[in-house]
Each structure stands twice: as C-alpha cells, then as structure tokens.
Amino acid sequence: MATLIEKGSRCWIPDEKEGWLGVEVTNITNNNNKYQIELISEDGERTFNIETSSLDESNPDLPLPRNQVETVEDLTELSHLNEPSVLNAIRVRYTMFNIYTYSGIVLIAINPFQRNDELYSPHRIQRYASKKRGEEEPHLFAIAEDAYRFMINYKQNQSIVVSGESGSGKTVSAKFIMRYFASVDSDEHDHDMSETEKQMLATNPIMESFGNAKTTRNDNSSRFGKYMEILFDKDIVICGARIRIYLLERSRLVFQPKTERNYHIFYQMIEGLSEEKKSQLGLMGVENFFYLNQGGVPKIDNVDDAKEFKDTCDALSLVGINEDQQFQIFKVLAGLLYIGNIQITKISLNGLSRSKLLPDQKRLFPT
Numbered sequence: 223m224a225t226l227i228e229k230g231s232r233c234w235i236p237d238e239k240e241g242w243l244g245v246e247v248t249n250i251t252n253n254n255n256k257y258q259i260e261l262i263s264e265d266g267e268r269t270f271n272i273e274t275s276s277l278d279e280s281n282p283d284l285p286l287p288r289n290q291v292e293t294v295e296d297l298t299e300l301s302h303l304n305e306p307s308v309l310n311a312i313r314v315r316y317t318m319f320n321i322y323t324y325s326g327i328v329l330i331a332i333n334p335f336q337r338n339d340e341l342y343s344p345h346r347i348q349r350y351a352s353k354k355r356g357e358e359e360p361h362l363f364a365i366a367e368d369a370y371r372f373m374i375n376y377k378q379n380q381s382i383v384v385s386g387e388s389g390s391g392k393t394v395s396a397k398f399i400m401r402y403f404a405s406v407d408s409d410e411h412d413h414d415m416s417e418t419e420k421q422m423l424a425t426n427p428i429m430e431s432f433g434n435a436k437t438t439r440n441d442n443s444s445r446f447g448k449y450m451e452i453l454f455d456k457d458i459v460i461c462g463a464r465i466r467i468y469l470l471e472r473s474r475l476v477f478q479p480k481t482e483r484n485y486h487i488f489y490q491m492i493e494g495l496s497e498e499k500k501s502q503l504g505l506m507g508v509e510n511f512f513y514l515n516q517g518g519v520p521k522i523d524n525v526d527d528a529k530e531f532k533d534t535c536d537a538l539s540l541v542g543i544n545e546d547q548q549f550q551i552f553k554v555l556a557g558l559l560y561i562g563n564i565q566i567t568k569i570s571l572n573g574l575s576r577s578k579l580l581p582d583q584k585r586l587f588p589t
C-alpha cells in the first residue's frame with residue numbers, strides 16, 4: 223500500500239457523480255498483499271467494499287464532507303497533496319464564497335459567474351496596498367501588490383501570467399489587475415487617476431469590442447492572446463502601456479458557428495450609430511448581413527450593444543481617436559459587411575461571345 227491505511231482512516235474513492243467521495247475505512251483484511259477494504263461514506267449512507275493496493279488519503283486535520291468549513295488558504299499547507307484533497311480544498315473555499323486560493327506562488331481563481339463589486343472595491347484595493355502576501359486573504363490584488371513591491375524594491379521588471387481555459391476569467395482578472403495598478407501608487411493609495419491611467423484602462427473596452435465575440439463557452443470570449451506592458455516612470459507612476467496581440471481568430475470575420483457571433487463591434491455599430499450615420503454607411507439590420515447572422519444569435523442576454531458602442535466610442539476618444547477617425551473605421555467595417563453579402567455563383571458561358579470577355583475573364587473561363 224502506498225500509504226498507511228488503517229481502520230478509521232479517512233480517504234477518497236472515485237465516484238461517478240461527485241468525482242471523489244470522502245470515505246472512512248471501517249475494516250481491512252490483507253489477503254496475500256491484496257487489501258480488501260470496507261468503507262463507509264462520510265454521511266454514513268453508503269458502504270463500499272473494494273480491493274485495492276492504495277487509496278488517496280484525505281487530510282487528517284480537515285473534514286471531508288463539503289458542508290464542513292475548515293480549509294487552507296494555501297494548498298501547499300495540505301498534508302496530503304493528492305488530487306481529491308486539492309480539489310476538495312478549493313471546492314470548500316468556493317462554497318464559502320472564497321474564489322481565490324494560493325498554491326505556493328500561484329493564485330487559483332474559480333469563476334463565480336456572479337458580480338461581487340465589494341471584492342474589487344477601492345476599499346479592497348486599499349486593504350491590499352503595501353501588505354505582504356499572506357497578511358490578507360488570497361486575492362488578485364495581493365498578486366498585483368507583490369509584483370508592484372518587487373518592482374519598486376528590486377528595480378526589476380515583473381510579469382504576471384494569467385492562464386486558464388476559455389471562460390475561466392482571464393480577461394476579467396487582467397482588468398482588475400490593471401485597475402489595481404492604476405489605483406495604487408507609491409505614496410498614496412486613493413488618488414485620482416491620471417490621464418495615462420485612464421487611457422490604459424480605456425484599452426479594455428476597445429480591445430474587447432474589436433477582438434472579443436460570443437462563443438458557446440463565453441459571451442465575451444477574447445479571440446486573441448495579448449501581452450500587455452504597463453510602464454512606470456522613476457517616480458513609480460504609470461507613464462504608458464504597450465499591447466502586443468497574438469493570433470487573432472481571423473476566420474470569425476467570415477464564419478461563425480451556430481449560437482456564436484462575429485466580433486462585438488459590428489453589432490454595436492448597427493445598434494449604436496445614429497440613423498443618419500447608418501444611412502450614410504448604408505447599414506441595415508443585423509439580419510441582412512451574412513457575416514453577422516450565421517450563428518443565429520444577434521443578441522446576447524443582458525448586453526446592450528448600443529450602450530457598449532457608446533463606451534467603445536468614448537474609449538476611442540480617450541485614447542485620441544477622434545469622431546471623424548472613428549467614422550472612417552466604421553466605414554471600413556461596413557465595407558466588410560457588404561463584401562460578405564456578395565454571392566459568387568457559377569455562370570454558363572452559353573450564348574456569351576468569348577470575344578467580348580476581357581483577358582482576365584478569359585483566363586477564368588477557359589474554353
């Protein structure tokens with residue numbers, strides 16, 4: 223046996239419905255190094271009889287059932303670092319509305335899919351400012367503060383890597399980290415944002431409008447990777463930002479699977495432009511554009527495209543793209559939509575005289 227299992231030990235066994243089930247060993251018989259183990263679920267409702275050579279031990283100090291409350295803020299404090307114990311620790315914290323858990327220097331975030339403004343309020347930012355990690359409960363702001371302090375103390379560039387599957391919360395997390403940097407500075411923690419800081423935050427609605435789309439997994443899925451640099455001057459004040467973009471999903475422009483949309487900006491533009499500007503661009507409703515209606519979901523629940531359009535335009539103005547320039551961008555976008563409505567069909571040359579075709583056309587229709 224990999225671990226010492228004895229009567230009364232608490233362990234995990236795989237369960238089809240729950241993933242893992244907390245159990246207690248009630249009896250063990252050793253038969254030629256094969257262990258016959260009797261187990262009972264923690265709620266006492268199910269008994270099991272299994273033959274095995276090893277079991278995943280649960281943490282002796284921690285209760286097994288999900289409805290019990292004790293857990294750790296850092297997974298490295300678990301005495302048994304096996305998969306079920308790690309998952310259970312995160313799950314128990316999540317049920318207590320603690321979406322963040324440390325695993326050493328890494329912060330694990332579980333997407334709550336519900337707003338909690340207090341969790342990211344200015345008051346919270348102040349709570350984490352100048353604090354060492356571990357002084358407050360696990361949070362994105364503690365990671366941001368760590369990077370900020372290391373930069374100041376060691377005068378070295380710092381990186382925060384945000385990773386996870388689609389819909390896990392990377393975009394939202396990165397925005398809160400940026401907001402932290404924009405709100406906190408070396409001397410005071412509650413200052414008005416500078417123009418540069420506002421401009422840096424304004425990149426978010428712009429990037430999302432042009433690079434995010436509704437997918438089956440996420441109503442606001444980033445269809446590109448980004449590397450963002452936040453630049454500080456010698457007084458530790460944000461003096462600029464640089465964004466590099468990787469692998470934009472270009473095919474989405476011409477094709478969207480069922481229940482997905484094209485990039486938000488197209489729908490925003492149609493909902494948000496004034497009638498006058500729309501008629502200048504010859505824009506019609508979303509249902510008239512092949513590039514916008516293939517997925518069959520022109521609207522996203524709880525999203526007002528017209529309001530989002532206003533936010534996008536405000537953000538564009540803030541970063542220095544004036545209304546005329548914005549209109550030129552919308553013109554290009556409208557042009558793309560019209561290209562999408564061009565249908566290319568096969569034609570027969572019967573009845574047409576080849577002599578009337580231009581040289582290029584002759585090449586397209588060989589005899």
Ligand SMILES: Nc1ncnc2c1ncn2[C@@H]1O[C@H](COP(=O)(O)OP(=O)(O)OP(=O)(O)O)[C@@H](O)[C@H]1O
Nearest residue numbers: 335336337388389390391392393394440442443444
């Ligand atoms: N901390 C959070 N609090 C509340 N809701 C959240 C949080 N993080 C994410 N969400 C919700 O989950 C949704 C998906 O998150 P997000 O867009 O950040 O995922 P993502 O990892 O960037 O996905 P993708 O890789 O598809 O771009 C958000 O639109 C938001 O509704």
